[in-house]
Amino acid sequence: MTNQDTDIKFVDNWSKEDIAALYKSAGWWKESYDPSAITQLITGSFAFAVAVNPSSGKAIGMGRIISDGVSDAYIQDLVVLSEYRGQGIGKQLVNALLDRCLSKGMLWIGVISEPGQDGFYSSLGFKTMDNHIPMRHQTED
Numbered sequence: 001m002t003n004q005d006t007d008i009k010f011v012d013n014w015s016k017e018d019i020a021a022l023y024k025s026a027g028w029w030k031e032s033y034d035p036s037a038i039t040q041l042i043t044g045s046f047a048f049a050v051a052v053n054p055s056s057g058k059a060i061g062m063g064r065i066i067s068d069g070v071s072d073a074y075i076q077d078l079v080v081l082s083e084y085r086g087q088g089i090g091k092q093l094v095n096a097l098l099d100r101c102l103s104k105g106m107l108w109i110g111v112i113s114e115p116g117q118d119g120f121y122s123s124l125g126f127k128t129m130d131n132h133i134p135m136r137h138q139t140e141d
Contacts, residue, residue, distance in 0.1 A: 006060070006089050007052040008096045012043060014050055018059040026079040046073065047100045051080065051089045060084045063093040065101060073101045075111040094124050 016038045023029035042048045046069055051061030061080035067073035075097050080089045101109050112134050113121050 005054050006092060007054060008049055008092050009052055010047055010049050010100065013039060014042060014059060019062065022059060022062050022079050022081065025081055028077070047097065049093055049096050051093055061089045061093055063097050065097055067106060069104060071106060072108045072110070073106045075109065090120065091124065
């Protein structure tokens with residue numbers, strides 16, 4: 001089943017409550033985070049896309065691109081609210097983000113998949129990078 005009525009919009013600003021709800025739904029939001037920082041999170045991204053429920057006007061999904069706008073790009077923070085999953089919204093978001101990168105001439109586009117989501121990204125053209133290991137600087141949580 002796909003949801004053709006969902007609008008994908010690239011935005012410079014959005015409801016802090018909607019975006020915080022999306023981060024919370026993915027388990028990426030700590031209660032100590034300040035919701036006012038969401039504006040900077042959006043504007044500091046190369047591109048920030050929201051999937052909008054046309055009947056409510058609420059963001060039901062999001063994704064963003066981290067990039068210098070010239071060479072490499074990373075898709076990050078892709079999430080769709082659980083009640084809207086399985087409708088093709090995540091695919092719409094990724095395709096919109098890819099199109100934005102490709103239209104700017106960026107050909108190296110990476111993503112780090114959550115466990116179990118590699119099949120989703122593979123279906124959209126992403127491949128495992130053999131001989132590469134994603135790493136993260138470990139800080140106190």
